[in-house]
Amino acid sequence: MTLRVNDLKVYYQTLRGDVHALDGVNFDLADGEIMGLAGESGCGKSTLGKSLIRLDGRMRHVDGTIELDGENVPIADDRAMNRFRYHEISLIPQYAMSALNPTRKIGRMINELLRSRGVRPADVAEELDRRLELVGLDPDVLKRFPIELSGGMKQRVVMVMATLLDPSLLIADEATSALDVSTQRSVVESMVEFRDRGYVKSMIFVTHDISLVYQMADTVMVMYAGRIAEKAPASTIINDPQHPYTKMLIGALPEVGTTTEDTRLEGIPGTPPGLLHPPTGCRFKDRCPIASEECSQTPPLVEIEPGHWAACWKTGR
Amino acid sequence: MLELSHVHKVYRVGAFGGARLRAVRDVNLTVEPGEVVSLIGESGSGKSTIGKMVLGLTGVSSGQILFEGNDVSRIRGFSAKKEYYRRVQGVFQDPFSSFNPIFKADRVFEMIRSSYFPATSDADWRQKVLDAIGTVRLDPGNVLDKYPHQLSGGQLQRLLIARALLLDIKLLVADEIISMLDASTRIDVLNLLADLKERGLGILFVTHDLSLGNYVSDRSVILRKGAIAEMGPTRAVFENPMHPYSRHLLSCVPQLHRTWTEVDEELAANPPEDVVLPTVGEDDDSAPLTEVEKGHFVGIDQH
Numbered sequence: 001m002t003l004r005v006n007d008l009k010v011y012y013q014t015l016r017g018d019v020h021a022l023d024g025v026n027f028d029l030a031d032g033e034i035m036g037l038a039g040e041s042g043c044g045k046s047t048l049g050k051s052l053i054r055l056d057g058r059m060r061h062v063d064g065t066i067e068l069d070g071e072n073v074p075i076a077d078d079r080a081m082n083r084f085r086y087h088e089i090s091l092i093p094q095y096a097m098s099a100l101n102p103t104r105k106i107g108r109m110i111n112e113l114l115r116s117r118g119v120r121p122a123d124v125a126e127e128l129d130r131r132l133e134l135v136g137l138d139p140d141v142l143k144r145f146p147i148e149l150s151g152g153m154k155q156r157v158v159m160v161m162a163t164l165l166d167p168s169l170l171i172a173d174e175a176t177s178a179l180d181v182s183t184q185r186s187v188v189e190s191m192v193e194f195r196d197r198g199y200v201k202s203m204i205f206v207t208h209d210i211s212l213v214y215q216m217a218d219t220v221m222v223m224y225a226g227r228i229a230e231k232a233p234a235s236t237i238i239n240d241p242q243h244p245y246t247k248m249l250i251g252a253l254p255e256v257g258t259t260t261e262d263t264r265l266e267g268i269p270g271t272p273p274g275l276l277h278p279p280t281g282c283r284f285k286d287r288c289p290i291a292s293e294e295c296s297q298t299p300p301l302v303e304i305e306p307g308h309w310a311a312c313w314k315t316g317r
Numbered sequence: 318m319l320e321l322s323h324v325h326k327v328y329r330v331g332a333f334g335g336a337r338l339r340a341v342r343d344v345n346l347t348v349e350p351g352e353v354v355s356l357i358g359e360s361g362s363g364k365s366t367i368g369k370m371v372l373g374l375t376g377v378s379s380g381q382i383l384f385e386g387n388d389v390s391r392i393r394g395f396s397a398k399k400e401y402y403r404r405v406q407g408v409f410q411d412p413f414s415s416f417n418p419i420f421k422a423d424r425v426f427e428m429i430r431s432s433y434f435p436a437t438s439d440a441d442w443r444q445k446v447l448d449a450i451g452t453v454r455l456d457p458g459n460v461l462d463k464y465p466h467q468l469s470g471g472q473l474q475r476l477l478i479a480r481a482l483l484l485d486i487k488l489l490v491a492d493e494i495i496s497m498l499d500a501s502t503r504i505d506v507l508n509l510l511a512d513l514k515e516r517g518l519g520i521l522f523v524t525h526d527l528s529l530g531n532y533v534s535d536r537s538v539i540l541r542k543g544a545i546a547e548m549g550p551t552r553a554v555f556e557n558p559m560h561p562y563s564r565h566l567l568s569c570v571p572q573l574h575r576t577w578t579e580v581d582e583e584l585a586a587n588p589p590e591d592v593v594l595p596t597v598g599e600d601d602d603s604a605p606l607t608e609v610e611k612g613h614f615v616g617i618d619q620h
Contacts, residue, residue: 255573
């Protein structure tokens with residue numbers, strides 16, 4: 001088991017009180033697993049991705065533990081986390097440009113990064129060239145400035161950079177959302193290849209695009225309002241979702257081939273609850289067509305069949 | 318209703334404007350009343366530039382954009398422009414930056430009233446606003462008298478469409494209007510566009526997302542580097558793409574029930590027949606189209 005997250009609670013501190021962005025998240029990530037983390041904006045998916053590597057100033061670790069390869073990850077202790085960052089846990093941000101220093105040539109920037117993490121650049125230089133070639137980049141990019149590269153090239157550079165020390169866990173936060181479809185596909189395929197070659201042990205791919213996740217992830221976890229709604233193998237989530245939220249979310253996605261003439265798809269009425277004062281019980285109950293009295297109690301996340309978890313009173317009986 | 322003929326747009330770029338960037342190349346297309354035309358393309362394909370030219374936000378380098386027979390780029394003077402915007406309106410990608418955060422969101426309606434309907438009585442105007450809000454399927458109690466930050470992106474986007482509907486518009490330019498919305502609300506906005514289409518509105522729907530373009534439109538135009546790669550009835554373009562670029566794009570779209578590998582295998586099992594694409598000379602900047610079946614055109618191949 002690579003990663004085990006137990007009852008993780010991370011709140012944002014604001015003047016008006018705590019925003020319960022992650023409110024009791026439990027899941028495991030196996031070796032070699034690519035998990036797609038999907039949900040709407042504000043559901044806590046990016047907060048989860050971030051809290052596994054760095055809590056920023058406003059984020060407060062309230063409760064819960066994280067274990068990586070059997071070792072406790074001290075996410076609340078910024079200094080103690082340094083040992084894990086980049087070596088064990090690495091991140092690809094949404095905008096590659098924001099990860100690259102515009103005033104440095106890429107090669108120099110990577111060397112600075114390696115030195116700051118206590119690695120001699122010469123030790124990995126050969127591997128760096130090999131991996132750049134693997135993702136279809138000429139090692140000459142190391143002599144260029146970020147501005148000279150296209151969006152897809154930058155995203156690939158960041159991917160090679162982030163995985164250079166073979167981390168156990170890679171968090172890709174909307175890593176391909178800013179790319180065009182054809183570039184997106186090639187970047188995503190390189191990510192899967194990196195996993196297959198063992199450059200990263202496991203990966204959390206945060207995205208709002210469920211159809212993209214289906215292309216590459218082994219499992220998909222759907223979050224809603226700071227909690228996990230459902231986690232299952234990718235094909236199960238798409239073809240046989242159990243949680244009403246997942247069902248409605250998938251039903252609201254137009255596909256290539258659906259038109260308004262054939263069928264009208266339906267959105268989900270209402271809006272997600274505010275997390276400053278989250279409602280009690282199931283957080284989806286106000287928008288849920290099958291909600292009933294028992295939904296005023298918080299549904300636990302239960303395994304309704306092997307590998308398929310859902311947090312709903314109506315499933316798993 | 319709207320007709321673009323041989324429209325080009327060349328931007329001057331570089332430090333002193335010395336270099337040229339061809340954003341739109343020889344585009345010909347029409348939008349009829351009650352028709353949704355999708356402009357689909359990747360970044361840099363010129364799709365937004367076309368939308369901007371139709372809205373008169375940027376000039377046309379050469380060619381003509383005709384709206385009901387009048388050349389859009391020749392509209393001069395404040396009152397003539399105002400008349401044009403009475404019939405053509407745009408809604409843009411980011412609903413949050415379309416509102417002034419200092420004022421309440423429904424101020425956009427007041428602005429329309431003061432510019433276009435100063436003579437309407439309060440009661441009539443209120444009824445008109447309520448009608449427009451009803452058309453976009455919002456509950457007036459939820460959206461009126463609220464500040465922009467109190468509303469969701471989907472609600473704001475629909476308010477902007479309602480604002481456009483207050484005018485007697487014939488054409489709506491919808492530039493990536495749903496790419497910032499969440500999956501559960503974007504479908505409502507798409508369905509709204511389909512309703513408006515049934516009321517006879519022509520819509521130019523600019524998007525980078527092929528599955529969204531497909532869902533709502535009657536005709537699709539796939540753009541590449543400013544020129545039309547393929548144009549035709551949506552069903553024909555998506556079920557039987559003829560241009561190698563459209564085929565490539567469609568094979569890269571993440572689909573909900575088919576993986577890329579499955580799509581590739583299908584393509585390899587029954588390779589599509591090749592069509593003869595039109596060609597142009599080296600310094601010829603036109604982009605001719607060839608009709609491969611009725612109403613279905615393919616354009617030049619650019620590398």
